Amino acid sequence: MKKIKKTIPIYIMLLPGFLYLLINNYLPMGGLIIAFKDVKWNIGIWNSEWVGLANFEYLFKTPDAFNITRNTIVYNIVFILLNLVVALLYAVLLSEIKKKICVKIYQTVIMLPFMISMVIVSYLAYAFLAGDNGLFNGLLNNLGRDSISWYTEPKYWPVILVVINCWKSVGYGTVVYLSSILGVDQELYEAAAVDGISELQKIRYITLPMIKPTIITMMLLNVGRIFYSDFGLFYQVPMSSGALIDVTSTIDTYVYRGLITLGDVGMSSAAGFYQSIVGFILIVLANWFTNRYSKENALF
Amino acid sequence: MSTTNKKVQIIANLVMICATAFTVIPFLLLFAASLTDSTEIALNGYSFFPAKLSLEAYAYIWNEKQQIFRAYAITIFTTVVGTTVSLLITTLYAYALSKPSFIGKKFFSLFLLFTMLFNGGLVPTYTMYTRYLGIKNSIWALIVPSLLMSAMNVILVRSYIQNNIPLSLTEAAYIDGANEYRIFAQIVCPLSKPILVTIGLFIGVGYWNDWTNGLYYVTDNKLYSIQQLLNNMLKNIEYLSSNSAAMASTIIDVPKSTVRMAIAVVGILPILVIYPYVQKYFVKGIALGAVKG
Numbered sequence: 001m002k003k004i005k006k007t008i009p010i011y012i013m014l015l016p017g018f019l020y021l022l023i024n025n026y027l028p029m030g031g032l033i034i035a036f037k038d039v040k041w042n043i044g045i046w047n048s049e050w051v052g053l054a055n056f057e058y059l060f061k062t063p064d065a066f067n068i069t070r071n072t073i074v075y076n077i078v079f080i081l082l083n084l085v086v087a088l089l090y091a092v093l094l095s096e097i098k099k100k101i102c103v104k105i106y107q108t109v110i111m112l113p114f115m116i117s118m119v120i121v122s123y124l125a126y127a128f129l130a131g132d133n134g135l136f137n138g139l140l141n142n143l144g145r146d147s148i149s150w151y152t153e154p155k156y157w158p159v160i161l162v163v164i165n166c167w168k169s170v171g172y173g174t175v176v177y178l179s180s181i182l183g184v185d186q187e188l189y190e191a192a193a194v195d196g197i198s199e200l201q202k203i204r205y206i207t208l209p210m211i212k213p214t215i216i217t218m219m220l221l222n223v224g225r226i227f228y229s230d231f232g233l234f235y236q237v238p239m240s241s242g243a244l245i246d247v248t249s250t251i252d253t254y255v256y257r258g259l260i261t262l263g264d265v266g267m268s269s270a271a272g273f274y275q276s277i278v279g280f281i282l283i284v285l286a287n288w289f290t291n292r293y294s295k296e297n298a299l300f
Numbered sequence: 301m302s303t304t305n306k307k308v309q310i311i312a313n314l315v316m317i318c319a320t321a322f323t324v325i326p327f328l329l330l331f332a333a334s335l336t337d338s339t340e341i342a343l344n345g346y347s348f349f350p351a352k353l354s355l356e357a358y359a360y361i362w363n364e365k366q367q368i369f370r371a372y373a374i375t376i377f378t379t380v381v382g383t384t385v386s387l388l389i390t391t392l393y394a395y396a397l398s399k400p401s402f403i404g405k406k407f408f409s410l411f412l413l414f415t416m417l418f419n420g421g422l423v424p425t426y427t428m429y430t431r432y433l434g435i436k437n438s439i440w441a442l443i444v445p446s447l448l449m450s451a452m453n454v455i456l457v458r459s460y461i462q463n464n465i466p467l468s469l470t471e472a473a474y475i476d477g478a479n480e481y482r483i484f485a486q487i488v489c490p491l492s493k494p495i496l497v498t499i500g501l502f503i504g505v506g507y508w509n510d511w512t513n514g515l516y517y518v519t520d521n522k523l524y525s526i527q528q529l530l531n532n533m534l535k536n537i538e539y540l541s542s543n544s545a546a547m548a549s550t551i552i553d554v555p556k557s558t559v560r561m562a563i564a565v566v567g568i569l570p571i572l573v574i575y576p577y578v579q580k581y582f583v584k585g586i587a588l589g590a591v592k593g
Contacts, residue, residue: 106320124326
């Protein structure tokens with residue numbers, strides 16, 4: 001009895017967070033049934049007719065389903081690999097630099113884009129890409145070449161999106177890997193220096209093997225989120241241009257367009273359901289691997 | 301030995317200078333463009349070294365300041381209220397979970413963790429908030445959905461409490477007659493200050509930069525946050541003037557291409573000013589999050 005009395009304050013402390021998770025996270029999970037209904041808002045979700053898998057049939061009959069899946073996954077793979085290589089390079093170089101003030105300046109600057117919203121990033125991209133007075137077209141004109149209508153030419157966007165993503169998020173990875181490198185036992189390097197090891201060998205045989213757990217953990221975390229995309233990057237930065245939809249449409253932008261712009265709740269909820277389920281499986285798998293590889297980094 | 305070392309230093313510094321330049325260049329272009337004379341832009345477009353400078357874009361924005369100040373006020377309000385509430389409920393949940401054992405601990409832990417693995421997605425969330433909770437076009441739409449509490453932050457605070465606040469300390473306070481709420485407020489919160497500052501900054505920046513809640517749930521321009529205002533102006537540059545009452549009488553020519561850049565500068569300036577002071581907490585937070593990811 002005394003024990004229960006002692007526990008009551010604990011439950012009261014848990015209550016606000018519990019209620020928030022219940023409303024913000026758990027109630028919408030129940031709403032996933034929308035994907036199996038022909039929703040008529042005037043009679044409500046419960047009273048709307050069940051249609052089984054009809055919404056999914058429609059979705060997977062369109063070329064959109066393949067397109068958005070491909071875009072989401074392929075962009076993510078490229079982002080993960082490129083960010084890994086560039087962030088590792090930056091981190092290794094920063095760890096080599098002796099002048100601490102320089103390290104601090106470099107690190108502070110390359111992390112800056114991490115603090116900026118995607119709306120601002122869209123403006124920055126616009127300064128380069130604007131059709132009439134963007135920097136790129138100005139340079140092209142100076143070279144005697146015709147302007148390019150960047151916001152309606154799909155072929156450039158895979159590169160543009162990859163560059164912007166790298167610009168925005170490489171600072172994050174750099175900080176993670178740098179802090180991991182700085183945690184490596186310095187005696188290893190001192191012993192290696194006595195043996196007359198070269199700088200490159202030092203990186204290859206000491207630094208990289210020592211931070212491998214961090215690299216793998218970061219990879220697995222990202223792979224677990226491979227079915228999710230940065231809505232801002234794919235929707236805002238291309239200014240939701242219809243001409244670019246083939247190369248900029250991901251599951252997230254598709255769900256948003258379906259729901260808000262087109263009002264096609266059936267397709268949109270089917271795509272969202274597809275994302276939730278496959279995303280769940282991927283996260284669980286990634287976590288299973290993390291658990292086997294380095295237990296302390298696993299979520300559960 | 302020392303010559304190779306010197307070489308390494310030079311190469312490393314050179315590469316990092318390029319990396320830094322690559323990061324900064326877009327910002328420089330934005331600033332330069334916002335200060336360019338609009339006739340100059342019509343001739344040569346945006347450039348890093350404008351031939352003719354002008355403050356006309358900023359003068360124009362100053363004329364329309366009411367809307368911008370209002371948007372800033374909304375952003376500041378949501379950031380302050382959101383961050384405060386978020387820190388409070390996060391720390392409460394984390395402290396409770398840091399207790400060694402109580403009935404239901406496993407349930408509350410799993411209840412939290414599961415939200416990191418599975419979510420209903422936009423359609424059900426949007427439907428619930430707009431059709432059942434009537435949050436559309438209210439200030440709560442900018443504060444409550446998705447931003448208020450994240451499982452990751454709870455986990456970070458919980459492990460900080462477990463590793464840094466000895467159980468004997470809170471137990472002793474309990475025996476001395478302090479109740480759980482007092483222990484929380486007077487022992488746990490002060491001792492958790494480092495982690496609270498770190499995650500508080502992440503939460504704060506999250507609120508400051510958030511534009512998706514505005515996009516989903518707000519159509520009333522009185523409730524536009526600064527991000528949403530910027531977002532609308534990128535799509536429709538006449539947005540400011542079309543909303544000003546003076547518009548009808550004095551149709552001034554909008555220096556469109558420079559105003560667009562100037563408004564973006566107005567949007568980032570606060571972040572740029574505050575960033576150097578807080579960046580060390582970010583580095584700490586990122587390193588922490590990655591370790592306990």
